[in-house]
Amino acid sequence: MYLGIDIGTSGVKAVLVSEAGAVVATAARELALSHPALLWSEQDPDAWVDAAVGAVDDLAARHPREVARVRGIGLSGQMHGATLLDEDGAPLRPAILWNDGRSHAECVALERRCPSLHTIAGNLAMPGFTAPKLLWVARHEPKIFARVAKVLLPKAYVRYRLTGEMVEDMSDAAGTLWLDVGLRRWSPLLLHATGLDLHYMPRLVEGSDVSATLAPDYAQRWGMTRDVVVAGGAGDNAASAIGLGAIAPGDAFLSLGTSGVVFRVTDRFAPAPAAAVHAFCHALPGRWHQMGVMLSAAASLAWLAGVMETPAPALLAPLGERVDGPSPVKFLPYLDGERTPHNDAAASGAFVGLRGATGRSQIVQAVLEGVAFAARDNLAALSAAGGPLPEVDLVGGGSRSPLWAQICADVLGIPVHRVEEGEVGAALGAARLGRLAATGEDAAAVCTRPRRLASFTPRASVSAAYDEAYRRWRELYPALKECA
Numbered sequence: 001m002y003l004g005i006d007i008g009t010s011g012v013k014a015v016l017v018s019e020a021g022a023v024v025a026t027a028a029r030e031l032a033l034s035h036p037a038l039l040w041s042e043q044d045p046d047a048w049v050d051a052a053v054g055a056v057d058d059l060a061a062r063h064p065r066e067v068a069r070v071r072g073i074g075l076s077g078q079m080h081g082a083t084l085l086d087e088d089g090a091p092l093r094p095a096i097l098w099n100d101g102r103s104h105a106e107c108v109a110l111e112r113r114c115p116s117l118h119t120i121a122g123n124l125a126m127p128g129f130t131a132p133k134l135l136w137v138a139r140h141e142p143k144i145f146a147r148v149a150k151v152l153l154p155k156a157y158v159r160y161r162l163t164g165e166m167v168e169d170m171s172d173a174a175g176t177l178w179l180d181v182g183l184r185r186w187s188p189l190l191l192h193a194t195g196l197d198l199h200y201m202p203r204l205v206e207g208s209d210v211s212a213t214l215a216p217d218y219a220q221r222w223g224m225t226r227d228v229v230v231a232g233g234a235g236d237n238a239a240s241a242i243g244l245g246a247i248a249p250g251d252a253f254l255s256l257g258t259s260g261v262v263f264r265v266t267d268r269f270a271p272a273p274a275a276a277v278h279a280f281c282h283a284l285p286g287r288w289h290q291m292g293v294m295l296s297a298a299a300s301l302a303w304l305a306g307v308m309e310t311p312a313p314a315l316l317a318p319l320g321e322r323v324d325g326p327s328p329v330k331f332l333p334y335l336d337g338e339r340t341p342h343n344d345a346a347a348s349g350a351f352v353g354l355r356g357a358t359g360r361s362q363i364v365q366a367v368l369e370g371v372a373f374a375a376r377d378n379l380a381a382l383s384a385a386g387g388p389l390p391e392v393d394l395v396g397g398g399s400r401s402p403l404w405a406q407i408c409a410d411v412l413g414i415p416v417h418r419v420e421e422g423e424v425g426a427a428l429g430a431a432r433l434g435r436l437a438a439t440g441e442d443a444a445a446v447c448t449r450p451r452r453l454a455s456f457t458p459r460a461s462v463s464a465a466y467d468e469a470y471r472r473w474r475e476l477y478p479a480l481k482e483c484a
Helices: 045-062 064-068 104-113 117-121 130-140 142-147 154-163 188-192 216-221 236-244 298-307 312-319 360-386 402-412 422-439 460-474 476-483
Strands: 002-007 011-017 023-030 072-077 083-085 150-152 167-169 203-205 210-213 229-231 252-256 260-266 278-281 288-294 330-332 350-352 392-395 416-419 452-456
Touching (some): 002 154, 023 045, 045 216, 072 236, 117 188, 130 142, 154 167, 154 210, 154 229, 167 210, 210 422, 229 422, 236 252, 236 260, 236 288, 236 422, 252 402, 298 312, 298 360, 312 402, 330 360, 330 460, 330 476, 350 476, 360 402, 360 460, 392 402, 402 416, 402 452, 460 476
Parallel strands (some): 002 072, 252 392
Antiparallel strands (some): 002 011, 252 260, 260 288, 278 288
């Protein structure tokens, strides 16, 4: 048996996977976000630990015999979060998260200080990344910065609490702007640009390697043996790729989670910073990936559900499983700024085209389409960076909706495939990495492709209408930016 734990933004998921690769059980705990100021997004690091432990407690209570047989644990997590620890390993402040936009000025300073940043890190300096956050802390919270002894990412902090070891994997480390992504090692030059050195960083391992052993107290708590290994794990999107079997060059998927991602596997380091495309290490040795990122995908629908005080399924139900054409309303899903292709933390969301006769369903449809249009922006950026994508698998919470899947197919103009276990892809991928660490098996034998549950193909007449709607939608961002 193998255990995967995914440290998400809105919650933690734990999944128990059998030797046959089947998901035996899942458990989840919710997490709260804090927005103490405009553009700020923070979480309590210890809340991640409490949620992870609580989720595994739940699995152990419901499936004690299966949990007792766990041989390997894998961790996946939200990327980029700056978790600052003192010399005793205690958090100095709430973690600054991936969707925090406060460090725009520090991004400009970092690019000026380190002209070789793009070549080494393979990415633009964006407020979501970890390094600019440290420059912000040094400037605005110097007393805290002076006490920093280690900087960990979210899942690395959970690993530290579960094992006592400070370790990070290559895929997550690639999202810090401190990693030499091509060489897969920390860059002293990039660290120096933010006032740090190698002593502030955790040890690096590949995602499929053993990083540590579960602490005896937790092994006893969950009825496990005392030699349960913990894999290096992966950042959430690389972990989702492992869960989808996306490990060969050219494999691709679209994730509609809290954030949105268009992801493609590569066999080499292939940076494309001019298009705001991310180039990161994959969770397996000798593999990298390119990624376009939307900061608010399913989060846009969740926001609308909150504003309308109606659960998302109830909002979607009146629309059925397909629509015959674009909504007359247009929506920009930039509720937390945007990365690809704009790299604009100050970008904001908007509805355009509202009239007195506008109904709720037209607004809901506009949100789904706005996210799909943003995904098309990402698809275009990846196509320009490395060639077209002929099809994508669909994962994340948004994959539950056949309506959204069909809209994505019609907007993107390529087949979209809803897959089995698409909602637990990152946790499943983490469990697979736990298995690889425990057994040393060949990755291709473990990281198999999931069964496709449904395929959604573009409808010619609808896609043509969406092509024109997308053209008009793309005019909104520059026009509204002038008004901001």
